[in-house]
Structure formats: structure tokens, C-alpha cells
Amino acid sequence: MNGPHNGFTLWFTGLSGAGKSTLAQAIRDDLVARGRRVEILDGDEVRTNLSKGLGFSKEDRDTNIRRIGYVARLLSRNGVVAVAAAISPYREVRDEVRRAHEATFVETFVDCSLDELVRRDRKGLYAKALRGEIDRFTGVSDPYEAPERPDITVHTDRQTIEDSLKTILAELERQHHVSPRPVHSVA
Amino acid sequence: MNGPHNGFTLWFTGLSGAGKSTLAQAIRDDLVARGRRVEILDGDEVRTNLSKGLGFSKEDRDTNIRRIGYVARLLSRNGVVAVAAAISPYREVRDEVRRAHEATFVETFVDCSLDELVRRDRKGLYAKALRGEIDRFTGVSDPYEAPERPDITVHTDRQTIEDSLKTILAELERQHHVSPRPVHSVA
Numbered sequence: 001m002n003g004p005h006n007g008f009t010l011w012f013t014g015l016s017g018a019g020k021s022t023l024a025q026a027i028r029d030d031l032v033a034r035g036r037r038v039e040i041l042d043g044d045e046v047r048t049n050l051s052k053g054l055g056f057s058k059e060d061r062d063t064n065i066r067r068i069g070y071v072a073r074l075l076s077r078n079g080v081v082a083v084a085a086a087i088s089p090y091r092e093v094r095d096e097v098r099r100a101h102e103a104t105f106v107e108t109f110v111d112c113s114l115d116e117l118v119r120r121d122r123k124g125l126y127a128k129a130l131r132g133e134i135d136r137f138t139g140v141s142d143p144y145e146a147p148e149r150p151d152i153t154v155h156t157d158r159q160t161i162e163d164s165l166k167t168i169l170a171e172l173e174r175q176h177h178v179s180p181r182p183v184h185s186v187a
Numbered sequence: 188m189n190g191p192h193n194g195f196t197l198w199f200t201g202l203s204g205a206g207k208s209t210l211a212q213a214i215r216d217d218l219v220a221r222g223r224r225v226e227i228l229d230g231d232e233v234r235t236n237l238s239k240g241l242g243f244s245k246e247d248r249d250t251n252i253r254r255i256g257y258v259a260r261l262l263s264r265n266g267v268v269a270v271a272a273a274i275s276p277y278r279e280v281r282d283e284v285r286r287a288h289e290a291t292f293v294e295t296f297v298d299c300s301l302d303e304l305v306r307r308d309r310k311g312l313y314a315k316a317l318r319g320e321i322d323r324f325t326g327v328s329d330p331y332e333a334p335e336r337p338d339i340t341v342h343t344d345r346q347t348i349e350d351s352l353k354t355i356l357a358e359l360e361r362q363h364h365v366s367p368r369p370v371h372s373v374a
Contacts, residue, residue, distance in 0.1 A: 037265040049257045050237055052250070063239070070236045071258055078224040078267045 007037075007076040007103050008177050010168075013088045013147060014110030015139045016125060017117045019156040019164065020085040023110060026165045027083055034181055036081050041068050043086030056136040062093045069097030076103035089138050091145040104177060108168060109150035114139055116157035151175075194224075194263040194290050195364050197355075200275045200334060201297030202326045203312060204304045206343040206351065207272040210297060213352045214270055221368055223268050228255050230273030243323040249280045256284030263290035276325050278332040291364060295355060296337035301326055303344035338362075 010027065012020040021042055028038045043064075047054070050067045054060040065088050072082035088094050098105040117139070118126045129137035136142040152171045154164035172178045197214065199207040208229055215225045230251075234241070237254045241247040252275050259269035275281050285292040304326070305313045316324035323329040339358045341351035359365045 039261055039265055050254050067237050071261065074226055074258065075261060075265065075267075078226055078262065078265070080262075080265045080267070 005079065006177075007079040007081060009072040009076045009082045009084060009101060009103060009105045010108060010172075011072070011084045011088070011094070011097070011105060012086075012108050012110050013094060013150075014156075015112060015114070015117055015144055016087060016137075017120060017122060018110040018112040019154075019161060020087075020110050022161055023154070023156075023164055023168070024083045024085040026161060027168060030165070030169060030181070031081055031178060034178060036178065037079060038081045038083060039075050041072055041082060041084045041086070043068070043084075043088075046071070046086070056142065058090065062090060065090070065093045065097065069093075069100060072097070073101050073103075076101065076105075087138050087144070089142065089144045091147065094147070104175075106151045106172070106175075106177070107147055108152040108154070109147045110164075111146070111153055111155050112157045192266065193364075194266040194268060196259040196263045196269045196271060196288060196290060196292045197295060197359075198259070198271045198275070198281070198284070198292060199273075199295050199297050200281060200337075201343075202299060202301070202304055202331055203274060203324075204307060204309060205297040205299040206341075206348060207274075207297050209348055210341070210343075210351055210355070211270045211272040213348060214355060217352070217356060217368070218268055218365060221365060223365065224266060225268045225270060226262050228259055228269060228271045228273070230255070230271075230275075233258070233273070243329065245277065249277060252277070252280045252284065256280075256287060259284070260288050260290075263288065263292075274325050274331070276329065276331045278334065281334070291362075293338045293359070293362075293364070294334055295339040295341070296334045297343055297351075298333070298340055299343045 012024060014020055024040045028040055031038045046068050047064060051064045054064055068084050068086055072084050075082040121127055128134050129140040138144050152168055154167050156164055173180055199211060201207055211227045215227055218225045233255050234251060238251045241251055252273065255271050255273055259271050262269040308314055315321050316327040325331050339355055341354050343351055360367055
């Protein structure tokens with residue numbers, strides 16, 4: 001079933017600021033260097049293109065995730081590595097997207113403690129959410145359901161991005177979704 | 188730029204019943220036999236997956252077409268042949284989708300006279316629309332803007348589906364989007 005020429009979906013889930021987009025870009029760069037076709041489906045960008053007008057109620061979030069899942073499904077069954085980087089807070093709709101996939105769906109939990117996210121708070125969003133200035137902010141004023149049995153877990157509060165990247169790539173190689181990176185001799 | 192391994196988008200536009208879906212399936216079968224990855228983006232199916240809740244106002248139709256265009260763009264820039272089969276009645280949004288593409292966008296006008304569509308009327312929709320029972324039915328009670336300079340035109344009121352298919356494939360070969368079909372010797 002798996003093989004280095006088959007597409008698959010690498011689905012990141014985790015809180016805002018945990019490192020999903022950064023990891024998605026690092027993975028893309030690495031896999032493109034191995035000759036793979038890779039497409040990042042970033043939560044914010046997909047919202048603009050596919051879900052304008054949707055809000056942050058459970059229903060609207062689920063609809064947005066189903067749409068990202070549909071596009072990931074089409075890409076992955078056509079040989080592309082689809083890398084989804086959206087909070088995707090609800091377990092049930094993540095599982096629904098997994099079931100709809102023909103290609104392999106690799107759920108990857110980008111785990112970072114709320115304490116650490118509040119400490120970093122690069123965009124100042126957690127401070128705002130804690131002051132009650134953002135409605136429905138996942139992890140503060142809106143639920144986040146961590147995966148029960150993710151295929152891969154990285155802990156970005158105690159691993160560097162480089163180490164998290166290594167963890168993910170090692171697991172993708174172990175599961176034969178990607179070939180080991182070729183070793184080039186220096187000219 | 189073009190080449191037999193690059194993705195492209197084959198975008199059908201035309202009235203309901205003109206033969207877009209039938210042609211899309213015939214093209215897919217042919218290109219898959221040539222070893223290509225092909226994904227059909229059918230208007231009705233994409234509406235269910237990406238545009239639930241949208242209606243048939245100009246604005247909603249345009250939004251639906253932009254979403255199909257976004258998915259076609261992602262597929263085609265990753266080596267897939269994206270075949271869009273949606274009425275896509277408005278010229279401006281078709282042109283907008285074309286401009287957003289990195290891969291080649293081949294606009295294909297599936298031209299069939301309204302007289303012939305009313306005569307065939309396989310789903311009974313034209314009769315209903317002419318009786319005023321369907322609001323905003325393209326070609327009867329809602330506008331259809333034919334392409335001014337389509338890359339390919341087929342006339343399904345005077346060509347068979349097989350002939351239309353041949354017309355399209357010949358043009359795709361001429362433009363080097365697909366390789367000529369290999370000739371197999373009979374065992």
C-alpha cells in the first residue's frame with residue numbers, strides 16, 4: 001500500500017502558535033529536496049479561499065476542516081503529499097476526514113503546553129484571549145480535543161523545531177511513506 | 188513550459204446538459220490509459236463538498252467557481268490533470284481563475300444550442316425552467332456568457348461525444364499537454 005511514490009496526507013493538529021505552519025514549511029522543503037510534490041494547506045489561507053464567511057462556531061470550524069480534508073484527499077490520492085496545518089480542534093471531524101481518505105492519513109499532534117504558548121505569545125493573541133478580548137479562542141475560551149492515538153506526536157515545548165522535524169521524518173521513513181534522503185557527495 | 192508530465196487544467200464551460208460531465212469522464216478514461224493522474228471536479232459534487240449553503244445568485248455562483256478554480260490550481264501545479272465540469276456561466280470569474288493558475292489553463296467551450304438542449308432535455312429541467320418552475324436556470328432565466336476566445340470548442344449539437352473527445356485530445360496533443368497514445372500490438 002505505502003510507497004515512496006504514493007501521496008499521503010500529513011495532518012497537523014494543535015493549538016495556535018504550537019508550530020504547525022513552521023513544521024509544515026520545514027517538511028515541505030525537506031520532501032521537495034527528495035523529489036516529492038508537496039502542497040501545504042494552511043488553515044488561514046484555506047479559510048480565505050474556501051470558507052470565506054464562516055465563523056468559529058463548532059459547526060463552522062467543522063465545515064472548514066471538512067473542506068481542507070476534501071482538498072487533502074484529492075491531492076493525496078493523486079500522488080501529492082498534502083500537509084494540512086490547521087488547529088482542527090475537534091476529534092470527530094478529524095476522524096471523519098481520515099476515514100474519507102483513500103491515501104494514508106498521518107495524524108500528527110503538535111503538542112505544546114498552554115503555559116509555554118502564553119509565555120511565548122508571539123502574536124499577542126493569548127494575552128488578548130485571556131483578557132476576554134477574543135471570542136472562541138481555542139485552548140482558552142474554546143475547546144481543543146487532543147488526538148487519542150496520533151500517528152506521530154512532537155512536543156514543541158521541549159523539542160526544537162529541528163528535533164520535531166527529525167521525529168516526523170524518521171516516522172515517515174519508518175512507515176515507508178518517504179525514501180531516506182539520498183546522500184550527495186561534495187563536489 | 189508544457190510537457191507530457193506537467194499538470195494542467197482542462198476547464199469545461201457550457202449549459203446544463205451540453206455534455207460537460209460525459210466528456211470529462213471520457214477524457215479521464217483516455218488520459219488515465221496514457222498514465223496520467225486525472226481528477227474530475229464536477230460542479231455538483233464540488234458544491235456539496237465546498238459550497239454547501241451557497242445558492243445561485245451571481246455572487247454565490249462566482250464563489251463556487253473560485254473554489255473549484257482554487258482546487259484545480261493546486262492539483263494542476265502538482266502534476267495532476269484537473270478536469271473541471273461546471274456550467275461556470277460568467278466570463279470574468281473564469282478569466283480570474285485562469286490568471287490565478289501557475290499551470291496551463293485550457294478553456295474548453297462545450298457548445299450546444301438551446302433548441303437542441305430543450306429537445307433532448309434528459310432530466311426534464313429545461314421544460315420546468317421554461318414553465319417558470321426553476322429560478323435562475325442558466326440559459327433560460329439566468330445569463331450564460333460564452334467564452335470569447337476559448338482554447339478549444341466542441342459542438343455537441345452536431346458532433347458525437349466520440350468526435351468531441353477526438354477534437355479535444357487532438358488539440359491537447361498539438362499543444363504538447365499530453366503525449367500521443369502509445370500503440371499497443373495485439374498479443
